Amino acid sequence: MIPFNKPPIIGTELSYMQEAMQSGKLCSDGHFTQRCEEWMEKHFQCPKVLLTPSCTASLEMAAILLDIKPGDEVIMPSFTFVSTANAFVLRGATIVFMDIRPDTMNMDETKIEAAITAKTCAIVPVHYAGVACEMGTIMALAKKHHLYVVEDAAQGVMSTYNGKALGTIGHIGCYSFHETKNYSCGGEGGSILINEPSFIERAEIVREKGTDRSQFFRGQVDKYTWRDIGSNYLMSDLQAAYLWAQLEQANKINQRRLALWKKYYQAA
Numbered sequence: 001m002i003p004f005n006k007p008p009i010i011g012t013e014l015s016y017m018q019e020a021m022q023s024g025k026l027c028s029d030g031h032f033t034q035r036c037e038e039w040m041e042k043h044f045q046c047p048k049v050l051l052t053p054s055c056t057a058s059l060e061m062a063a064i065l066l067d068i069k070p071g072d073e074v075i076m077p078s079f080t081f082v083s084t085a086n087a088f089v090l091r092g093a094t095i096v097f098m099d100i101r102p103d104t105m106n107m108d109e110t111k112i113e114a115a116i117t118a119k120t121c122a123i124v125p126v127h128y129a130g131v132a133c134e135m136g137t138i139m140a141l142a143k144k145h146h147l148y149v150v151e152d153a154a155q156g157v158m159s160t161y162n163g164k165a166l167g168t169i170g171h172i173g174c175y176s177f178h179e180t181k182n183y184s185c186g187g188e189g190g191s192i193l194i195n196e197p198s199f200i201e202r203a204e205i206v207r208e209k210g211t212d213r214s215q216f217f218r219g220q221v222d223k224y225t226w227r228d229i230g231s232n233y234l235m236s237d238l239q240a241a242y243l244w245a246q247l248e249q250a251n252k253i254n255q256r257r258l259a260l261w262k263k264y265y266q267a268a
């Protein structure tokens with residue numbers, strides 16, 4: 001039996017998790033969370049990366065950050081995972097589904113402009129199987145019509161478009177570290193990439209149940225209070241420790257995955 005997916009295991013996951021346990025700080029934003037976020041910011045050239053419990057959670061955060069409200073329209077491909085649509089439907093948006101291109105299985109960028117109305121707020125391209133959407137066309141359309149772009153890059157970690165990491169081209173990007181993805185953090189996990197700097201402060205608040213707790217931990221406020229809507233969009237440091245083991249060896253995991261794909265492709 002050939003399994004659908006086997007999550008990669010590097011070998012250092014347990015020792016890093018033990019280190020996290022011994023640090024006495026297992027909740028969010030510990031040592032390993034910081035390492036993973038800084039690694040991604042540097043490696044993917046992103047102003048701010050925050051670890052989240054899943055790509056679903058990242059997409060929900062994105063919908064809150066864009067202030068999506070009932071009546072707003074959001075354009076996305078019909079061929080995607082449920083979370084892409086759910087995140088925006090939860091805020092009351094109407095989803096406008098686009099057909100996909102048969103060659104890339106990604107949204108057909110030539111059909112987007114005809115779908116834009118006065119109610120359109122955002123375009124959500126999905127980089128299916130890590131194959132990049134036509135981001136040049138999509139970003140130009142977004143600029144022309146004053147729309148936001150949220151990249152669902154759940155499957156696109158370590159993939160690029162014209163040399164830029166997927167997830168760093170739109171205003172916000174969302175990654176998944178679910179066990180079916182190339183890099184995982186012990187089952188479920190994700191991150192949000194904030195490419196538009198004006199969203200950074202609010203993203204930290206939304207992720208911390210609507211409080212300025214992140215600022216409190218940095219000593220910027222003397223106590224933390226409720227400031228906005230939000231939820232618990234934090235990842236435990238124990239999971240970040242697992243993820244760190246994988247990010248540290250991201251190239252190795254990528255190369256092995258590619259070699260396995262080549263084997264199947266040549267045998268087919």
Ligand SMILES: Cc1ncc(COP(=O)(O)O)c(C=O)c1O
Binds near residue numbers: 081
């Ligand atoms: C395109 C896409 N978006 C979102 C998700 C949701 O990711 P997660 O399971 O991390 O919430 C997935 C997961 O398979 C996905 O493939």
